[in-house]
Amino acid sequence: MDRVNVYEVAPRDGLQNEHEVVPTEMKVAFIERLIAAGYTDIEVSSFVRPRWIPQLADASDVVARLPRDTGVTFWALVPNRRGLERALDAGMHAVATFMSASETHNLKNVNRTTRESLAGLREVIATAVAEGMRVRSYISTVFGCPYEGHVDVERTVHLAGELLAAGADHISLGDTTGMAHPQQVFDVLERLQGAGIPLDRLTLHMHDTRGTALANILAGLQAGIRTFDASVSGLGGCPYAPGAAGNAATEDLVYMLHGMGYETGLDLDAVCEAGLFIEDALGRKLPGRYHQYYRGSLDRRGARTA
């Protein structure tokens, strides 16, 4: 059976966009439920400046409280050298860097040109690798930029090549505001492959802003991609920016993959339970379709009603 790896981003990409700051113990309890569901990779937090993202200011505390020897690789986002040092101090073994393919998005997001970002990340990645860490590098706005619109695929080809050469073992191609369509996914992946970038070094990170995340993932799957980022119950997006949907929902993705005969190692019901847990913790309705169906099924059986 063909294996697909689902890289879970809800504790980081999901919770960083919540208005409420989730207590540390609740984050840990959430991640413990994810571990129990069978993931191999979970992005647990972010070592960006606490002032930027107070929701994840407790990254070191979260990491310190995670269970040991689970076999799961825990990842954390690091924006720069300082973030990497904090991640090292916290005992992380795997970090994720980020920058945008489009100039304007990168400037607005990290206040640097893409050239400056790339130069900085080369150092960060080299240091991380020298410390024995695994590194994945996000490239955002690959499939479109909310400020510039179309983004030339050659920018992504260049950045992906440079980041891999710097030592990243995986590139996550981000459809940051959900603008991609399946033909574009085929085209971008074909171009990257043509430029010598192996598909097994690539991940798709699709947002569901326009409802196309799972269709885009299907296209990636057909093209040969075998790692996909997803977020439990579609957690993410910004609840205070109406219509800014989160990542592809893990439950929907896993339902589709299992139906198609792919092995993920995940227990779908256990993923759903993690989704119910974090929804209850946040106290807002999460957008994932399978998640809502699952909660509805339980409600109808009376399992969750008083």
Add this chain to the structure above:
Amino acid sequence: MDRVNVYEVAPRDGLQNEHEVVPTEMKVAFIERLIAAGYTDIEVSSFVRPRWIPQLADASDVVARLPRDTGVTFWALVPNRRGLERALDAGMHAVATFMSASETHNLKNVNRTTRESLAGLREVIATAVAEGMRVRSYISTVFGCPYEGHVDVERTVHLAGELLAAGADHISLGDTTGMAHPQQVFDVLERLQGAGIPLDRLTLHMHDTRGTALANILAGLQAGIRTFDASVSGLGGCPYAPGAAGNAATEDLVYMLHGMGYETGLDLDAVCEAGLFIEDALGRKLPGRYHQYYRGSLDRRGARTA
């Protein structure tokens, strides 16, 4: 450019599931907005017994108030001979019949065996064709039954063949409770083709209960299907059965199709405006992703805020 036909079901499959009865004039205003968006086919109501679906009890009134000479084919659902007569009396030129592939769903839905339903529909279709009407026939639960689970594709092969032989010009294959996955779509369509049923006589009618509707449609598109049912803003499902999502959302589908270079004849912004109109009329948040993104964009621009 390759042409794809989007068959709009919101006024029927959407509104029949709303708790509130939408006033006739509001339904007509909704359909007028759909006409303006560029559809060729709109399913406007249902001539089932008013006692069964009071939400659509005004079918004749709706039809009587629709604009003439729009070039749009208006369709209405008819369950049986009596429904067909009412549709004829109302001046309809196109009707849709329905039955389920699974025995249990058919029994629960229309209180007949599939054999009884098929016998009845053969007559209904023959009469409709003799009256010069076009007929499409829905087959529900093709991809799974909420009572029986797996549904043998041979049941669908048999029913589709019989309904086409009876005079239907199109079969709409329904994933009634959103259980399908893309590989199953490929497999079912391949089997139907193998049985001599041409793809251009087939439509996919996918529900988004588990978030897979658009991915399943993409599979259908790749397999050669060129007509898809969809519902503005994902209208449909039952707001009082938590998690029972509606049809594939038209806006999401059209965004994907246009991005991939397919021509639909639809003005996406005009479809979105129809979605905002019916959402305001219903007073509940509709689930379509692109719809929510569109409303959010307007809110952020201040166009819809006081």
